[in-house]
Amino acid sequence: MAKSNKDWAPSTLTAQAMGHIDPTTRAIIPQIHPATTYQRDSDNEYRSGWSYSRSDNPTYQPAEELLTRLEGGADSLIFASGMAAATCAFTGLKPGDHVVAPQIMYWALRNWLTGPAMDWGLDVTLVDMTDLDAVASAMQPPRTKLVWIETPANPLWRLTDIAAVAKIAHAAGARVAVDSTCATPVLSRPIEHGADLVMHSATKYLNGHSDVVAGSLTTARQDDHWQHLKNLRSQMGGVPGPFEAWLLQRGMRTLFLRVRQASQSAARIATHFSTDPRIEQVLYPGLPDHPDHAIAMRQMPDGCGGMLSIRLAGGQNAGTKAAIACAASVNLWKRATSLGGVESLIEHRASIEGPQSPVPGDLLRLSVGIEDTDDLIADLDAALEP
Ligand SMILES: Cc1ncc(COP(=O)(O)O)c(C=O)c1O
Numbered sequence: 261m262a263k264s265n266k267d268w269a270p271s272t273l274t275a276q277a278m279g280h281i282d283p284t285t286r287a288i289i290p291q292i293h294p295a296t297t298y299q300r301d302s303d304n305e306y307r308s309g310w311s312y313s314r315s316d317n318p319t320y321q322p323a324e325e326l327l328t329r330l331e332g333g334a335d336s337l338i339f340a341s342g343m344a345a346a347t348c349a350f351t352g353l354k355p356g357d358h359v360v361a362p363q364i365m366y367w368a369l370r371n372w373l374t375g376p377a378m379d380w381g382l383d384v385t386l387v388d389m390t391d392l393d394a395v396a397s398a399m400q401p402p403r404t405k406l407v408w409i410e411t412p413a414n415p416l417w418r419l420t421d422i423a424a425v426a427k428i429a430h431a432a433g434a435r436v437a438v439d440s441t442c443a444t445p446v447l448s449r450p451i452e453h454g455a456d457l458v459m460h461s462a463t464k465y466l467n468g469h470s471d472v473v474a475g476s477l478t479t480a481r482q483d484d485h486w487q488h489l490k491n492l493r494s495q496m497g498g499v500p501g502p503f504e505a506w507l508l509q510r511g512m513r514t515l516f517l518r519v520r521q522a523s524q525s526a527a528r529i530a531t532h533f534s535t536d537p538r539i540e541q542v543l544y545p546g547l548p549d550h551p552d553h554a555i556a557m558r559q560m561p562d563g564c565g566g567m568l569s570i571r572l573a574g575g576q577n578a579g580t581k582a583a584i585a586c587a588a589s590v591n592l593w594k595r596a597t598s599l600g601g602v603e604s605l606i607e608h609r610a611s612i613e614g615p616q617s618p619v620p621g622d623l624l625r626l627s628v629g630i631e632d633t634d635d636l637i638a639d640l641d642a643a644l645e646p
Contacts, residue, residue: 342461355381464600579622
């Protein structure tokens with residue numbers, strides 16, 4: 261007997277958008293539903309389950325169902341952006357609640373947490389998430405309600421041992437949420453390691469074509485807290501437009517091919533430049549001398565992803581000048597923020613994060629796309645000062 265989609269491999273499910281066929285038209289591609297509102301039944305019920313598009317839209321279903329399967333979760337929600345997804349997870353808490361988050365994480369979310377979120381009443385402690393003793397000391401049971409992890413973490417690419425942090429957090433009665441944007445469900449499934457919630461900036465690898473801003477949350481279980489987050493998405497209105505949701509599910513069909521290619525290419529680029537005297541340090545968890553290499557082998561056995569950073573040689577001043585000059589000289593790599601698209605991007609991270617940034621000035625962040633690896637190496641090689 262033919263296998264049902266229950267038994268398909270994740271890459272098969274993804275390529276086929278779960279294998280769904282439209283029951284009315286037999287279309288093999290999911291429909292787009294631009295309607296903002298739906299007719300009530302004559303007996304006053306909403307039997308279709310749809311009433312108003314700020315609450316939910318059927319166009320969200322393919323991406324949400326696929327994410328739930330890929331992450332091994334119980335349910336997913338897509339949002340208007342990664343920030344809308346992340347801030348929903350935090351505002352699902354109550355003023356006075358305490359959260360623990362990493363010192364090194366996506367900067368805009370860290371700025372929101374230490375600014376508006378604290379003004380709103382959250383108590384936020386930032387810790388070195390790679391230091392398990394520091395994480396344990398930061399817990400304040402029963403006030404600590406959430407521990408936020410980002411792994412691999414922007415832009416230094418340190419990894420967090422999700423299982424170890426989950427053990428600490430759960431013992432203190434806190435949930436664990438993982439920003440898994442840079443790992444993707446192709447390379448890491450945080451719920452398998454004990455996470456309660458997984459967040460993605462779907463703007464990045466999930467969509468993969470630098471043409472959609474979106475985000476997602478996946479829960480390990482259906483419970484009252486998840487229902488609260490669902491209500492919040494509807495109440496705060498952080499929903500994607502139907503066209504964006506449709507583009508997202510379309511982009512996701514090639515997720516496995518894109519991520520595997522980017523990850524293999526990034527590993528080759530990291531190895532190639534690791535002995536280059538113009539570079540002080542290559543930051544990539546797949547390199548054997550990376551401080552979290554052992555965690556990488558356990559947590560990301562199929563590859564460490566398409567993100568790496570390089571620190572230019574020469575010390576703080578000369579290194580910063582060399583980094584800016586290198587970014588100015590590339591041709592194939594595009595000088596732009598963001599990550600996870602099919603085209604490779606290079607970015608002087610300290611310039612976008614501003615003077616408060618803990619990121620060293622000599623650092624360039626590289627988002628490896630799916631171009632030929634030799635072309636990428638040659639372009640970067642030519643852009644590095646002799
Ligand atoms: C790791 C990470 N998390 C969250 C976000 C925020 O996502 P968005 O830009 O889709 O709101 C980003 C964006 O760069 C990111 O890189």
